[in-house]
Amino acid sequence: MIDAVGGRPRQVVLATRLLALNLAFHVLFGVLVAFRFSLFVVLFHGVFIALIWSGVRWARTLFLLVVACHAAMVMWGVLPAMTFHGAFSRLSIGLVIELCVAYLLCQRESRTWFNR
Secondary structure, three states, X not given: OEOOOOOOEHHHHHHHHHHHHHHHHHHHHHHHOXXXXXXXXXXXXXXXXXXXXXXXXXXXXXXXXXXXXXXXXXXXXXXXXXXXXXXXXXXXXXXXXXXXXXXXXXXXXXXXXXXX
């Protein structure tokens, strides 16, 4: 199903909204919990989200590679301590959101839209 705004598939619209939500969580966590904030990182992520929103194919591909590496690094750290509690304590909400976004960007309508 194609969204009325800009002819984007619903999956791409939802994926970019989830990425923006993930960025907001990271900013909130950084300011309220860690007491640090990087404007450069926020701007970089914002531009990257805008590139995906615009349908730039290499941005989608790079995002999928980054998520795969992120998931592999988490699993690399999880596998040595494969207790039930240890495995799931390492999965962050950010990675879960990134995996959902990757799934949405790999859907048929999304792939077709990026390859146009």
